Amino acid sequence: MRIKFSFIHLFHPIILALFLLLVSCGNSIEVRWDRSNANIKESHPELNVYIENSGSMNGYMCDGSEFKDAVYDYVSSLSSYCSSTKLNYINSEIVPFNGTVRDFIWNLTPSTFASVAGSHANSELSQMLTSIISRMGKNSISLFASDCILDVPQGKADDFFRITQTDIKNAILSKVAKDKDFAVEIIQLKSKFIGNYYGTDGTTVLNGEERPYYIWIIGDKEKIAYLNSVVKLSNIQHGYEHCVSCTTPSSVSFDIFNEFSKTDTKNSDKGRRIKVNKGGNGYTILIKANLYPSLLDDKTIADLTSYQTINPTIKVVKAETIADKQYPHLITLNVSSNIKSAGEMISISSNKLPQWAVDSNDDSGTQIRKHISQTSGIKYIIGGVCDAYSSYDNKASIKFTITK
Numbered sequence: 001m002r003i004k005f006s007f008i009h010l011f012h013p014i015i016l017a018l019f020l021l022l023v024s025c026g027n028s029i030e031v032r033w034d035r036s037n038a039n040i041k042e043s044h045p046e047l048n049v050y051i052e053n054s055g056s057m058n059g060y061m062c063d064g065s066e067f068k069d070a071v072y073d074y075v076s077s078l079s080s081y082c083s084s085t086k087l088n089y090i091n092s093e094i095v096p097f098n099g100t101v102r103d104f105i106w107n108l109t110p111s112t113f114a115s116v117a118g119s120h121a122n123s124e125l126s127q128m129l130t131s132i133i134s135r136m137g138k139n140s141i142s143l144f145a146s147d148c149i150l151d152v153p154q155g156k157a158d159d160f161f162r163i164t165q166t167d168i169k170n171a172i173l174s175k176v177a178k179d180k181d182f183a184v185e186i187i188q189l190k191s192k193f194i195g196n197y198y199g200t201d202g203t204t205v206l207n208g209e210e211r212p213y214y215i216w217i218i219g220d221k222e223k224i225a226y227l228n229s230v231v232k233l234s235n236i237q238h239g240y241e242h243c244v245s246c247t248t249p250s251s252v253s254f255d256i257f258n259e260f261s262k263t264d265t266k267n268s269d270k271g272r273r274i275k276v277n278k279g280g281n282g283y284t285i286l287i288k289a290n291l292y293p294s295l296l297d298d299k300t301i302a303d304l305t306s307y308q309t310i311n312p313t314i315k316v317v318k319a320e321t322i323a324d325k326q327y328p329h330l331i332t333l334n335v336s337s338n339i340k341s342a343g344e345m346i347s348i349s350s351n352k353l354p355q356w357a358v359d360s361n362d363d364s365g366t367q368i369r370k371h372i373s374q375t376s377g378i379k380y381i382i383g384g385v386c387d388a389y390s391s392y393d394n395k396a397s398i399k400f401t402i403t404k
Contacts, residue, residue: 029275029276029278029283030274031401031403032271032272032402033256033273033400034399035254035255036398038253038290038293039253040225040226040292040293041222042226043222045140046085046086046137046139046141047078047084047086047140047142048088048143049075049085049101049145050144050145051071051089051104051145051146052128053089053091055198056147056149057146058195058196059193059194059195059197059211060147060191060193060211060213061109061112061195062194066191067213068105068106068108070189071105071215072105072106073236073237074215074236074237075101075105075143076102077235078141081231083139087099090144091128093131094131094135110195125146125150126167126168126384128146129144129168133175133218136219139223140219141219141220141223141224142216142217142219143217143218144215144216144218145214147211147212147213147375148213148214148377148378148381149376149377150365150377150380151365151376157363157364157365157377161380162380164380165384165387166384168384168388169384169387172184172246176388181222181248182219183219183224183245183295184216184246185218185228185243185245186214186216186217186382186385187214187216187242187243188213188214188241189214189238189241190211190213190238190241191213191238192208193208194207194208197211199365199368199376200364200366204368204369206368209369210372211372212375212378214375221247221248228295228297229290229328233297234297240297241356242354242356242360243300244354244357244382244385244386245295245296245297246385246389247392248389250293250294251293252289252291252294252398253289253290253326254290254327254398255287256272256285256286257274257288258277258284259284259286278337281334282335283335283337283339284332284334284335285332285333285335286330286331287330287333288324288327291329291348291396292328294396295395302319304316307346307348307349308394309344309347311339313336313338313339316331316332316346317332317334318330333346341404343400344402345398347393347394347397350393350395351386351390351392351395353379353382357378357382357383360373360374360378360379361376361378363376363377364376
């Protein structure tokens with residue numbers, strides 16, 4: 001029998017292979033980037049601790065208060081990574097304490113507070129911050145614990161709060177203008193409060209209700225980043241509620257992977273690339289990073305509103321802290337099937353006033369039982385810090401290019 005052989009039969013496998021190649025190319029994208037190695041430097045700064053001891057703080061000095069537990073735990077942990085620790089009370093003046101951290105925290109009582117020099121009747125937060133900042137060197141970090149309550153003189157809350165906001169902005173801005181590495185981190189915590197609460201409508205006796213208080217970490221951003229990486233806020237006894245940080249932009253370490261954590265040609269840190277195949281819901285890109293230089297806490301890292309992208313077809317769908325020493329943070333991106341070749345930048349957080357500060361604010365200074373979880377004027381205090389950094393759009397960024 002004579003077999004007929006056609007040209008089409010000969011080239012059919014080649015045509016099929018080309019067809020499959022074209023199809024596969026249409027179902028993948030290439031991601032290119034330069035790997036960043038902005039490693040956090042180990043640092044052992046001087047730690048200066050300040051606890052406000054005005055009369056409004058007396059209620060936190062009760063036995064078994066979460067305030068004592070948390071401050072003692074946090075200060076002790078930080079001290080392990082600092083070259084020295086100096087302890088102080090602060091009100092209208094700074095009063096050094098000569099003793100151990102344990103004695104400094106655990107022996108706090110309303111009577112010991114009253115025995116410390118200075119005015120206990122009221123406190124000017126902007127003046128205290130100015131005093132703390134003026135004593136700081138490049139190798140020092142300051143921790144300031146306070147209820148951050150702004151007294152409202154003669155009921156003129158709005159005017160007074162805004163003046164205080166400007167005073168705080170000026171105190172911080174004067175430092176940032178001279179030192180671009182200067183940063184501020186404010187942590188909100190809660191503790192039982194037993195004692196007199198002094199409001200503009202008189203004195204109210206509280207008996208164990210939970211009240212917010214705040215720990216400020218002030219100083220060089222690289223040193224704060226290092227301390228945050230070794231003494232995590234999430235490990236503070238009794239936990240914390242919220243955290244906000246204000247800082248100038250920093251570089252962060254990162255690398256990019258596909259959803260199977262496989263990579264293609266990566267011979268150097270420059271010009272790295274991977275191919276990402278299309279899935280059922282577009283393309284998935286994984287970014288492993290160390291975001292500690294941005295001074296974001298784990299809760300803010302997990303908050304998707306902390307990230308902005310240039311291209312609306314690229315979205316951050318998940319961000320989390322993971323057990324990885326080099327890259328402790330994982331960001332998952334979804335890239336739409338409609339993506340076009342483009343350069344992309346993920347902006348990480350901003351120095352704007354966080355919503356929790358607005359929600360935690362009390363403008364009246366009255367009827368404390370109705371505002372038990374709020375702080376008089378805290379929106380303006382944190383707003384003043386944010387204002388000092390308003391010219392900086394974000395804390396960090398991640399850049400890459402997508403080619404389809």
